[in-house]
Structures are given as C-alpha cells and as structure tokens.
Amino acid sequence: MSGQFVAFFILSLLTIGGAVFMISFTRVVHMVVSLGITFLCIAGLFVMLDAEFVAVSQVLVYSGAISILMLFGIMLTKKDDVEPKAHRNKRKLISFLLVAALFVFVFLGIQASPWPNPEAAPQPVEQSNPKQIGLAVFTRYVIPFELVSLLLLVALVGAILMAKKEDGK
Amino acid sequence: MTVPVTSYLLVALILFCVGLYGALTKRNAVIVLLSIELMLNAVNLNLIAFAKFGLHPAITGQIFSLFTMTVAAAEVAVGIAVLIALYRNRETVNVDEMDTMKR
Numbered sequence: 001m002s003g004q005f006v007a008f009f010i011l012s013l014l015t016i017g018g019a020v021f022m023i024s025f026t027r028v029v030h031m032v033v034s035l036g037i038t039f040l041c042i043a044g045l046f047v048m049l050d051a052e053f054v055a056v057s058q059v060l061v062y063s064g065a066i067s068i069l070m071l072f073g074i075m076l077t078k079k080d081d082v083e084p085k086a087h088r089n090k091r092k093l094i095s096f097l098l099v100a101a102l103f104v105f106v107f108l109g110i111q112a113s114p115w116p117n118p119e120a121a122p123q124p125v126e127q128s129n130p131k132q133i134g135l136a137v138f139t140r141y142v143i144p145f146e147l148v149s150l151l152l153l154v155a156l157v158g159a160i161l162m163a164k165k166e167d168g169k
Numbered sequence: 170m171t172v173p174v175t176s177y178l179l180v181a182l183i184l185f186c187v188g189l190y191g192a193l194t195k196r197n198a199v200i201v202l203l204s205i206e207l208m209l210n211a212v213n214l215n216l217i218a219f220a221k222f223g224l225h226p227a228i229t230g231q232i233f234s235l236f237t238m239t240v241a242a243a244e245v246a247v248g249i250a251v252l253i254a255l256y257r258n259r260e261t262v263n264v265d266e267m268d269t270m271k272r
Binding site: 004005008012015016019020022023028031032035038039042045046048049050051053054057058061062065066069070072073074076077078091092095096098099100102103106107110111115116129132133136137141144148151152155156158159160162163165 | 171172173174175176177178179180182183184186187188189190191193194197199200202203204206207210213214217218220221222223224228229231232234235236238239240241242243244245246247249250251252253254256257262
C-alpha cells in the first residue's frame, strides 16, 4: 500500500512548502494565500488520519473563514504593505537560533520515544466518523460544547463592539 | 503498511517551528496573527494523529481539536477587531510601532 505514502508525501510537502513560502514572501497578500494552501493540505492530512468531520470543519473554518477574514483585515488596513528585506537582522538571527534549538530538542524527543506500532491500531469501526463525534459531543462533552458556543457569542459581540466606529457618542 | 506516527509528528513540529519563527520576526500584525493560527493548527494535527495512533485510540482527540478550532476562530475575530480599531487611531499595523505603553 504505497499509495498512502505518496499521498502523505505530496500533502506534507505542500503543507510545509506553503508555510515556508509564507515566511519568505514579501507581499502581505501573497503570504495569506500561501497559508491558505497550507490549511487546505492539513485538511487532506486529517482525511488520511480518519478524521473526516474535522477535515471538513478545517476547510470551512480555516481555508474559508479565517483566510478571508485576514484578507479583509489587510484590505481595511494597509493593502499594499511590504515586509522590508534587510531589517532587524540581529533579532531575526536570535529568533532563528531559538526556533532551531526548539526543533532539535523536540526532534530528538520524538526519535527517542517508543511509539505504539501503527499496525496494531484498531481498524476504523463501522460507525461513521460524524456519528461518533455527534454521540460523544452530545453525551459526554455536552457542557464544554455549550460553553464554547457561549464563548463564540461573547467573542462575536465583543468584536463588533470594538470594530464599530465611535461617532455615535 | 501505514505511515508511521512519527512522520505526522515531524510535519506538525516543522509547522509549529515555522509559525513560531513568523510570530517572532514578522512586522505586520495580521501576519503575526496568521502565524499563531499556524501553530494552533500544528497542535491540532498532533491531537488527531494521537487520536488514531496513540496508546489508547479514542475519538476524544478529534473533539479536542474541534474545540481548539472554535477558540482559534474567536481569537482571530477579536484580533482583527482590535487591529482595525488600532489602525483607526494610530494609522499603523506594525507591531514595533505599537509601543505606547513603553514610552
């Protein structure tokens, strides 16, 4: 079954490529579009991991809503903003060293840990993935679910209040 | 033969490191917010990988990643609102010019 490996390779390459292009582009709009590709390919990785419902929410929320919201944010502020090329080189170097140290530490940790054999993973059960998620959300996790809906409502009202023009007063 | 769990963890680690680097070095506040989203997404990928390949595979990881996604959406909405209010008052979106409390 090498088709799975090919799919994983292409999806992870596009994911990482989009993220790296986001770092290297200079125009802000290009950065948002390349990160949109990254979000789409992460949804593909979710499908490979048997999480279809989360993959569809990823496409809806991240590649749909958040990318468009970011584009709106750029259009409403400075729409042709450009990142300066040679700017704050010392700070960039320090950040790079810090991130590289984090990468090496976590990479060594991943390599050293014993992981359960993927062949021993249980085969996907007969129940479909959205049904499983619905059963779990509305029985065991019903209180966090309601709290999250309240959080979304509060964030929405707060965002409208903050972004509103204050001419009325 | 399936893709081992370490490959997924490695992709998530690279995404997290790229997001952290972007959040530390970029000047435009919209891009900093987007880098934070990238880091959250890397964590989601880890959660879902462990929901399938972990020691006790369960649906809980997917539910946690759904909650993370909701909180991330709320964070982006409030963040963009703050940015627009700030741009109206200060005419800038660069994080190194937002230093009123430092002066």
